[in-house]
Amino acid sequence: MSGDRTTAVLSLRDAASRIDIRLVTLRGQLYRISTPAGSGFTPRVTGSAGTVRLALTPTGTDGPEQVQILLNRAVRWDLRLPAGAGEQHLDLGSGTIRRVALGAGAGLVRVRLPRPSGPVPITVTGAVGELVLSVPRATGVRLLLRGGAGSVTLPGSPPVAAGPGSILRSGGTNPARYSLDVAAPAGTVRVRRR
Secondary structure (H helix, E strand, O other): OOOOOOEEEEEEOOOEEEEEEEEEOOOOOOEEEEOOOOOOEEEEEEOOOOEEEEEEEEOOOOOOOEEEEEEEOOOEEEEEEOOOEEEEEEEOOOOEEEEEEEOOOEEEEEEEOOOOOOOEEEEEOOOEEEEEEEEOOOOEEEEEEOOOEEEEEOOOOOOEEEOOOEEEEEOOOOOOEEEEEEOOOEEEEEEEEO
16 A cells, blocks of 8 residues: 555566566555566565565566566655666656666666656666666756766767766756766667657
């Protein structure tokens, strides 16, 4: 039950071939988690109130290793996905978030973000093939690419290569912005406005 809770943490312990997270309206529920029929693992949730710790237990079958996570959009979320995934699709545009922390490696990461009410850190500690951020119009984004990137595209600018330690900014200096910190090398980084 979500009750009167205003903040919560999601921590996903295990890797998957594809992870889908969406912020949606869930009446009386904090979260809803599902896997496809014949899935290669079963979701198991532990944790205290306000902390959702999700483990993906293998079923022993060769089914799809995918998980869909629906989170209550009325709650401000701290998302922690340390294990990585082949693909991560995070549709967070209809809610609010405190932080997004992605680990391990990923082939594709797509994140649709809401308008921030303050500074919001997004950290990526593992290597990523393609990282796409979609932000509302006029939202500021600061990028720190510690490992560099083969191609970086910001709104209104052509793609450029970015060496290790590059810092790029888009959308002004309003403190209500996203700060993206990518520790490992990235193939392609794109920031889009909508």
